Amino acid sequence: MMNIESIMQDLLEKRKQSGTYRSLKILDSKAHDFTSNDYLGLAKIDFLSGEDHSFIDNGAGGSRLLSGNKAYHVEAEAFMADYFNAKSCLLFNSGYVANLGLLSSVPQKGDAILMDELSHICIKEGARLSRASHFNFRHNDVSDLEKKLNTVNANNIFIVVESIYSMDGDEALLANIVELAKKYNANVIVDEAHSTGLLSNDGSGLCCQLGIEKEVFARVYTFGKAMGAHGAVVAGSEILKSYLINYSRQFIYTTSLPYHSIQIIIKAINYRKLNSELWKSLQDKIEKFRNQLNEEINLLESNHPIQGVITGSSENAIRLANFLQEKGFDIRPIVSPTVPLHQERVRICLHAFNTDESIDELCRQLNQYYS
Template sequence: MKADIELELQLKNRKEKGGYRYLKKSDNRMIDFSSNDYLGLAKIKEIHNHSVNFIDNGAAGSRLLSGNKNYHEELEAYLADFFKADSALLFNSGYVANLGVLSSVPQKGDTVLMDELSHVCIKEGVRLGRAKYFNFKHNDIKDLEIKIQKADGNVFIVVESVYSMDGDQAPLRDIVEIAEKYEAAVIVDEAHSTALYGKAGFGLSCDLGLENKIFARIYTFGKAAGAHGAAVCGSRTLKEYLINYSRQFIYTTALPFHSVNTIKNGLKYRRDNPELWEDLKLKIQLFQSQLSQNVTSLDSSHPIQGIISEDAKSTVEFADYLNQSGFDIRPILSPTVPKGKERVRICLHAFNSEEEITNLCQHINQYFQ
């Protein structure tokens, strides 16, 4: 078909540029330095237990039809308490939650200001809405203030608490201060801080004591919490609004019981085992201390680490070298990251041994000698 021919040409072009993507199954013989399972909770059997009485295999409908169950409302009450919010509303993933909030809350005549390195789901959510939107320079408070002074209507500032490709934190205190000065609303995607930061794993906003100054917080459970799904935390008014106006909530089949149960079990396990995060922080320090000075690495105190390469081709070659050495690591290429900032993304985990981390660093150092 003609359509297939056009698609084949586009794929050929991507292959020639070195940015071709393909599905790759994880090899159990390789050491995991790739997954977002930072604390290893996805592999703990007692979290994913089936010892509870059978309820259902699926919610069998959207929440507004037949799919609203007691277990959804019980978990939302638990999440609101856990994340220090007035309310919580479940979504099927962090990607969908961001689409749901950003496509429905900002209105025509409003302005959305988002960090230029925001995840694609943030950008797509804003584009689905009717508000005007602009990027501000990454973590640049001065540029944010310049943009906010030119903004119209209600202003929404959208950031990630921890950025998924660089592993650096947003300056949330400064952002909240700017927002209060100009009466703007702050929306924070907590995907890569959920279940990590804070004594109980309640994320960076709560760890900084800013939860009451942030309009909406999006928590994702498919990473450090070791489960699946997401929740939007904020006021009761925000929850009721999303139930009425978020298409991504209204028209989606609700999460099944097993997913809901696993979310609660995962967060409870993290709360009861704070040593997992404390141990992981020591392993992050070990990794950074073992790299030689001629290795260009990210400045990150998060499990997300990375080695910057010159271009897509050299990044793929470096990743292949590490794969052949027994490390499950993936290259990150443009357009996921800007051209010239392609990198091998390395995720450290609580279950990675000191020997494995040291061995990885030795291979990295040898490659760049």
């Protein structure tokens, strides 16, 4: 019998040989940030300093069903339900956990989950934890989705998509998907992780911008990206909220978010609502970046801060990322299996705080690399 550490070491060696080995890095703090999901720079704002906050707790002290349900949780959920134009909201500790909690508990045996093939791993893991059958449809392909809807035999059907896809930065065809859901009596679930805080409305996400939020069964909003905080909510009906409280293990058995985290989320939302120019500034930077790159660079189509340069292999992605890091840019490679084989890339995230000069220099270095 092999020692477990020997088995693990062998598997790690396979990753190294295939060029997909991961390790944690801390780059120079002076490096230009083109990798974080802090699109608006809100993570760098100290929302609570200098304010008179009565001390409540450093931690909630338990799960919501035990000692951890505080007035500040209830008030925050009501505030977020109003912001996201939902009947109710339920707090989770992260977007990953929220998707696991929602998808592992709501779909039942005899149901079916249809997921976009590029959905985040937490969506796929949530589906696997459920008792429902689950299938992929081709990315952003409404025709393929309808083919699957025509062939699936289920009591209830759930269509799960991201509003903005985390690796490609493209937008789901939500209006078309909602129409299909009506036609086939399906339930739509939208992960709004990379649209929360962005877009041309008050930051309440793509469903609200399109005016289809009432036609969506459940929406997951994450505060660890453009809102610069931590935590997430599932937005939906009162029945959905009560059901998750009773059946979502990821909610039931988790210590709830502390007061400090809740206050940061609320402050960030209010700040975003009052500073709509942040999104306009970010759009200008996206346009500036895209307009300066040479045509031979394989740049994904995206109007979102997420910009991907396809390199075609893990080795090429790592090589390009290392080149840019040496030039003073915090940019990371994305390799298989996070993205499909031959779709390896460097993922560049633009921010409202990136200067025009740093964007100009990044484009100059990219153009030089590919010249």
